[in-house]
């Protein structure tokens with residue numbers, strides 16, 4: 001939790017010596033709280049106060065980083081239980097498990113597929129985050145070979161899964177530049193695993209599925225051994241306890257500032273799934289509710305695309321709705337004589353209009369005007385969706401070159417703009433469309449004539 | 451070590467219980483939760499969320515081939531469709547009187563009565579009837595259906611600000627439940643519940659439809675409005691504590707991710723697999739946000755979501 005100026009002030013020497021270039025300790029404290037200046041600018045701060053400040057200022061859920069220069073992953077550091085309270089900051093990493101029992105060719109193929117996967121949505125390129133390579137064979141040489149294949153073929157992040165500290169040590173050494181996740185410290189092997197994680201400065205997963213108390217005990221042990229970057233695996237591989245356990249963990253971290261659980265959580269939604277659909281279902285629940293690293297057992301584009309879309313939806317900042325880039329969009333495969341509609345760049349407005357056009361079966365041109373993310377009526381009221389702006393969009397995006405007619409459909413809610421727009425766009429016919437997007441289909445069939 | 455103290459919140463409110471089905475018809479109760487969905491350490495969710503399957507009173511012309519092949523000829527007849535939906539594991543049915551839409555066949559009260567009777571005699575499951583979502587038309591067909599289903603406690607919708615009085619009155623007269631639908635906004639949802647209560651409809655006879663945005667098409671707005679409604683209810687607001695229904699199937703299957711089969715980007719993957727997962731992910735995410743009834747379209751999604759619920763409870 002970020003400290004307030006007053007809280008920071010309590011730790012300062014209170015001599016007002018000005019060595020920090022601020023007139024008083026209090027003024028300095030305020031600037032530190034506002035993150036304008038760093039606490040280290042006060043030369044007289046005691047080591048003890050510094051440590052106390054650091055620990056009090058630590059976020060309740062630690063930010064954990066892994067992955068190399070080609071693909072960095074940051075998870076954790078969430079501050080709220082519900083996205084509407086503020087936002088969720090660090091989208092969960094979505095990774096795919098690779099077992100070293102598979103053939104080298106199969107591993108290479110899967111790595112190529114996952115590593116090369118990219119899908120575009122609302123102008124963003126969505127990708128997978130990496131691989132969890134498992135020493136399922138229990139054979140060290142085989143594991144190292146699998147790890148090498150993965151590292152050679154993809155720049156994505158990796159988690160290394162082995163119960164054997166010696167094997168782990170060798171694998172982490174190979175992958176060190178990728179800052180791999182070390183999976184996992186258990187009741188039996190935690191001391192050896194902690195040594196490895198420490199030696200290579202890698203995040204360490206602690207795994208205990210026998211209850212949160214035991215997970216806490218393990219987390220405390222590895223923290224005492226000097227590990228700061230911890231990831232928790234409570235073993236929730238079924239709907240039975242996933243939301244329940246993950247809610248408990250996050251609440252204890254956020255509301256009680258309970259340090260041993262103040263870390264991101266890792267889950268494996270496909271372990272018990274009998275079908276890809278079941279795996280998709282639990283993955284969807286865990287992306288919605290509090291998992292920070294989701295490891296899938298399968299990969300297919302048809303599974304990845306919906307899950308990456310869900311992640312994008314849930315981790316969108318509710319205060320900053322996604323805006324569509326202004327421009328002319330094709331819905332269906334419009335021809336020069338297809339209808340031309342205009343609406344605002346608020347993503348939900350765009351989606352409902354585009355969705356209705358899609359559903360109507362009448363391919364159309366959809367012109368999106370930059371209204372700074374406001375919906376039709378709000379934008380109109382704020383003067384961000386007026387005749388001038390619409391006319392400008394029509395010209396800017398060379399709409400006339402795409403269509404053979406010269407008529408444009410206005411949202412029914414801004415019918416008042418019709419006259420003005422006809423003046424701005426000489427030679428154009430301005431049609432008034434329906435009030436609600438859902439009536440677009442009927443409008444096209446019954447009323448629309450260019 | 452000392453046992454962990456569960457971080458329970460002291461909620462003062464609870465979700466209302468809502469019963470559908472009566473008069474010889476099977477009944478189902480949803481709601482009643484005293485905590486957030488699936489959070490077991492602090493409260494109870496006495497009734498598991500229910501799965502409704504959507505049935506229409508006319509053969510859909512724009513449905514995906516994957517839905518058409520799953521349902522086959524049943525799509526041609528609401529009674530047969532209803533029976534098949536029951537076989538596929540529906541807890542209740544959601545009957546869309548689509549033929550009444552002025553852009554479709556513009557049928558009226560007579561056809562609505564006929565379709566409703568067919569469905570009601572074909573299955574003994576609880577049923578919700580919704581009109582074509584054209585306010586005046588909805589009034590006409592829902593009043594007709596209300597009469598046919600008198601005493602069987604069906605759901606009637608969608609009740610919107612424009613037509614709530616008629617639907618509320620018919621629900622009160624015939625013992626039905628109103629589906630109160632509002633555009634993804636917490637205050638509008640609450641306001642419609644208040645309006646309905648003010649004309650005398652019991653708050654225990656209201657089901658809220660907060661309007662579903664499909665995955666990728668506004669899901670996050672629905673998700674957050676539902677979470678806020680749930681939280682408001684648990685904090686004691688009796689006008690936001692009605693159970694919620696989400697039309698996850700209809701919304702998902704309208705989108706191009708579910709409909710397109712030609713010129714599909716390679717990154718979208720297999721058409722059928724993606725369409726099914728699209729509906730499934732929309733549904734599961736809304737369950738986590740507090741849905742009490744999910745309306746689905748594909749039988750396979752019903753299986754997947756039911757399996758998830760079986761494990762959850």
Ligand code: SF4
Pocket residue numbers: 012013014015016017018019020021022023024025026028041042043044045
């Ligand atoms: S340098 Fe430190 S002690 Fe001196 S005024 Fe600044 S904050 Fe206070």
